Amino acid sequence: MSVRILVGTTTGNTQYVAEEALFNLEQQGVKAAILQMDELDATVFEADALYLICMSTYGYGDVPANSKKLYESLVKDRPDLSAVRYGLISLGDTSHAQTYCFGGRRFDQILTKLGATRIGDVLTHDASSGVMPEEAAAAWVGPWFEQAKTLGVVSA
Numbered sequence: 508m509s510v511r512i513l514v515g516t517t518t519g520n521t522q523y524v525a526e527e528a529l530f531n532l533e534q535q536g537v538k539a540a541i542l543q544m545d546e547l548d549a550t551v552f553e554a555d556a557l558y559l560i561c562m563s564t565y566g567y568g569d570v571p572a573n574s575k576k577l578y579e580s581l582v583k584d585r586p587d588l589s590a591v592r593y594g595l596i597s598l599g600d601t602s603h604a605q606t607y608c609f610g611g612r613r614f615d616q617i618l619t620k621l622g623a624t625r626i627g628d629v630l631t632h633d634a635s636s637g638v639m640p641e642e643a644a645a646a647w648v649g650p651w652f653e654q655a656k657t658l659g660v661v662s663a
C-alpha cells in the first residue's frame with residue numbers, strides 16, 4: 508500500500524514537512540507521493556492508500572487557502588470515508604493561543620465525522636518553539652508508519 512501525503516500550506520513550511528516525510532518513507536522502501544490540496548477534491552480518498560495529512564493554520568484558525576476547496580467539498584458532499592486511515596501533522600503557532608493548530612484540527616474533525624480512522628497521535632508543531640517543523644516530522648513519521656503496520660493497515 509502506498510502513502511498519499513496531502514499538503515495544505517500558505518507559506519511553504521508544510522511543504523518542507525511533506526518532503527521530509529516523503530524522504531523518510533522512501534528510505535524505508537515505502538511508496539509515497541505528495542499531492543497539493545488545491546488540486547484535489549474528496550475523490551482523492553477513494554484510493555487504496557494510507558493518507559498523511561500535512562496542514563498549517565491561517566487567518567483566525569482557518570485552513571490555508573490552498574486546502575479550502577477540499578475541506579469544503581468534504582463538509583458539503585459528506586462522502587463515506589469509513590475505509591480511510593490517516594495520520595495528521597498540524598502546523599501552527601502558540602502566539603495564536605485561541606486557535607492553535609486549528610487548521611489540522613478542522614481536518615481531523617471532518618475526517619473523523621465522515622468515518623475515517625486516525626492512526627497515531629497528531630503531531631502538532633509550534634512555529635514559536637524554535638524546532639524546525641521538518642525535524643519534528645522526521646522524528647515522528649517512522650513511529651507513525653510502524654503503528655500503521657502494527658495495526659495491520661499496511662503489510663509489515
Ligand SMILES: Cc1cc2nc3c(=O)[nH]c(=O)nc-3n(C[C@H](O)[C@H](O)[C@H](O)COP(=O)(O)O)c2cc1C
Pocket residue numbers: 515516517518519520521522562563564565566567568569571598599600601603606607608609634
Ligand atoms: C496571517 C497568519 C495567520 C496565522 N494564524 C494562525 C492561527 O490562527 N493558529 C495557529 O496555530 N497558527 C497560525 N499561524 C501560524 C502558521 O500556521 C505557522 O506559521 C505555520 O508554520 C505556517 O505553515 P505554512 O508555511 O505551511 O503555511 C498564522 C500565520 C500567519 C502568517
